Amino acid sequence: MTSVVTALSHRWEAAVAACLEPMPNVTIVRRCADVAELVSVTATGLGDSAVVSADLRQLDLTVIAALRSRGVWVVGLHAPDNDGEERRLRQLGVDVVLPVDAPGPVLAAAVRDRSPVVTVPGVADPGRPQDAPVARDGAGGWRPAGPGSATAPEGRVDDLDAEVPLDPISGRVLAVWGPPGAPGRTTVAVTLAAELASRGRSVLLVDADTYGGCVAQVLGLLDEAPGIAAACRAAEHGDLDLISLARVAPEVTPRLRVLTGLPRADRWPEIRSAALERVLTVSRSLAEYVIIDCAFCLEEDEELSYDTEAPRRNESTLTSLAVADEVLAVGGADPVALQRFVRALQELGGVPSGPPRPVINRTRPSAVGGEPRARIAASLERFAGLSAVHFIPDDPAAADAALLAGRSVVEHAPDSALRHAIGELATAIAPDTARRSVRRRPSWRSRRGVRPTHG
Ligand SMILES: Nc1ncnc2c1ncn2[C@@H]1O[C@H](COP(=O)(O)OP(=O)(O)OP(=O)(O)O)[C@@H](O)[C@H]1O
Ligand SMILES: [Mg+2]
Structure with missing residues (x-):
C-alpha cells in the first residue's frame, strides 16, 4: 500500500x-x-509519495529537493494544456509530470510505481509518441528513454530553444576555494x-x-545587479x-560570461543549495568551463538549528564544492597562510567535494626565505603529503594595475609573471588549450609597463 500526501491548490484539491x-x-x-504543512508532514516520515500542483503557492525547488531528500516520490500536476506549468514542474525536478485531468489509474500508477522509466498509457506528453517509454532527464523533465536522446546545444545561446534538453556533462565545473586570509581565490578564479576564454574556450x-x-x-562591472541572486x-x-541563465550572465569579454555575486554579505540566504545546484547544472550547458569563486568557510551549521529546512550560512560553498569536478585549493605563501592551508585541506577532506588541486599563491622569497618553491613544496609534502x-x-x-583598471590580468598585464603562471595552471587543467605563447618565459619589460616580481 502506497501512502500519499497531497498538496494542491483549491482549484484541484477535491477533484484529485x-x-x-x-x-x-x-x-x-x-x-x-x-507547502508548510506538506514540508512538516513529510519531515515526520509520513507519505511515500506526494502529489502537488504547479499552482500551489510557495512550491519551489527547495521544497521539492527537501521532499526528494526524504525519499518522497513527487508527482506534479499541471493544468491541462498549460505548457508553462508543465515546464515549470520539470524544472523543479519533480519525479513525474502529469496533467491534472489524467485518469485515476494513471495517477495511481504514477504515485505507486516510483520508477524513473515508466509507461503512461493514454497520456499525451508533447514531444513524445503516445505510450512510449520515458525517462527523467537531467533537468527533471521527460525525454525518450534510450541512448543518445539528450543532445548538447550548439551555437549561440540566443539561437537556442529553451526546450532543448540539457546535456548534464558538457561543461567542466572548477571550484576555486581556500582558507581565510585572502590567499587569492578571486584573483586565481x-x-x-x-585565460581559458582567451584560448578560445x-x-x-x-x-x-x-x-x-x-x-x-x-x-x-559596477552597475551589475547580482546575477547569482x-x-x-x-x-x-x-x-x-x-536562455534565462544567459540573460543574467552577460558576456563581459569575448567568450567570458559572468554571474556576479551578492553585493552584501547579509543577502546570503538568497543562495539556497538546491537552486545553486540547478544553476550549476544549467551552467554546464552554457559554457565549457564553469569557474566558481567560493567563500572560505566550510562549517555546517544545521546541527545548531532544529529547523533543517532553514537556510544555512555556508550552503553555497558546500554545494559548489560538492558539484565541482575539481577544486582549486588556493593558499598563501607565508608561514601563517601555509599552516591555514594545511588545516583547510584536512577540513576539505571532511566534506563532499571534487579532488583538490593545490595552488600556492604570492610565492616570494621575502616570506619564507630563498628558493621559496622548493621550501614550500618540501613542507607541504611533509605536513600534508602533497x-x-x-x-x-x-x-x-x-x-594592482589590473585591479585599478577593473580588468583581468590577462587583458591588462598579458606578459606579467602572474598571467604566465596562471597560464601554466590553465594548461595543466585543460591541456588541449595549451599554446606556445603562453608557455613562453615572461618578459621583464611588460608591454604596459608592468614589471613583474618573480617568486
Ligand atoms: N599573485 C599575486 N600577486 C600579488 N598580489 C596578489 C596576487 N594574488 C592576489 N593578490 C592580491 O591580494 C589581494 C587579495 O586577493 P583576492 O581578493 O584574490 O583574495 P581572496 O582569497 O579572494 O580574498 P577574499 O577573502 O576577500 O575573498 C588582492 O589585492 C589581490 O590583488
Ligand atoms: Mg575573494
Whole structure:
C-alpha cells in the first residue's frame, strides 16, 4: 500500500482526491492545505509519495529537493494544456509530470510505481509518441528513454530553444576555494577564467562568495545587479533555462560570461543549495568551463538549528564544492597562510567535494626565505603529503594595475609573471588549450609597463 500526501491548490484539491481515493493499493494519509504543512508532514516520515500542483503557492525547488531528500516520490500536476506549468514542474525536478485531468489509474500508477522509466498509457506528453517509454532527464523533465536522446546545444545561446534538453556533462565545473586570509581565490578564479576564454574556450565565472563577493568590482562591472541572486531566484521558481541563465550572465569579454555575486554579505540566504545546484547544472550547458569563486568557510551549521529546512550560512560553498569536478585549493605563501592551508585541506577532506588541486599563491622569497618553491613544496609534502603543487608568484605590480583598471590580468598585464603562471595552471587543467605563447618565459619589460616580481 502506497501512502500519499497531497498538496494542491483549491482549484484541484477535491477533484484529485476524489480521483485517487478509490484506487487500489493507494491511500491518502494527509491532504495538506499548503507547502508548510506538506514540508512538516513529510519531515515526520509520513507519505511515500506526494502529489502537488504547479499552482500551489510557495512550491519551489527547495521544497521539492527537501521532499526528494526524504525519499518522497513527487508527482506534479499541471493544468491541462498549460505548457508553462508543465515546464515549470520539470524544472523543479519533480519525479513525474502529469496533467491534472489524467485518469485515476494513471495517477495511481504514477504515485505507486516510483520508477524513473515508466509507461503512461493514454497520456499525451508533447514531444513524445503516445505510450512510449520515458525517462527523467537531467533537468527533471521527460525525454525518450534510450541512448543518445539528450543532445548538447550548439551555437549561440540566443539561437537556442529553451526546450532543448540539457546535456548534464558538457561543461567542466572548477571550484576555486581556500582558507581565510585572502590567499587569492578571486584573483586565481578571474585570471583563470579570462585565460581559458582567451584560448578560445567558453567560460562562465560564477561569484558564489557569500561573504565578500567582488568579481563584479574586479572586472569593472559596477552597475551589475547580482546575477547569482537572479539565477537562483529563477531556479527556485522553476523558471531557469539556458536562455534565462544567459540573460543574467552577460558576456563581459569575448567568450567570458559572468554571474556576479551578492553585493552584501547579509543577502546570503538568497543562495539556497538546491537552486545553486540547478544553476550549476544549467551552467554546464552554457559554457565549457564553469569557474566558481567560493567563500572560505566550510562549517555546517544545521546541527545548531532544529529547523533543517532553514537556510544555512555556508550552503553555497558546500554545494559548489560538492558539484565541482575539481577544486582549486588556493593558499598563501607565508608561514601563517601555509599552516591555514594545511588545516583547510584536512577540513576539505571532511566534506563532499571534487579532488583538490593545490595552488600556492604570492610565492616570494621575502616570506619564507630563498628558493621559496622548493621550501614550500618540501613542507607541504611533509605536513600534508602533497606532491604536485602549482605555484603562482607574488606580482603586486600586475595584480594592482589590473585591479585599478577593473580588468583581468590577462587583458591588462598579458606578459606579467602572474598571467604566465596562471597560464601554466590553465594548461595543466585543460591541456588541449595549451599554446606556445603562453608557455613562453615572461618578459621583464611588460608591454604596459608592468614589471613583474618573480617568486
Ligand atoms: N599573485 C599575486 N600577486 C600579488 N598580489 C596578489 C596576487 N594574488 C592576489 N593578490 C592580491 O591580494 C589581494 C587579495 O586577493 P583576492 O581578493 O584574490 O583574495 P581572496 O582569497 O579572494 O580574498 P577574499 O577573502 O576577500 O575573498 C588582492 O589585492 C589581490 O590583488
Ligand atoms: Mg575573494
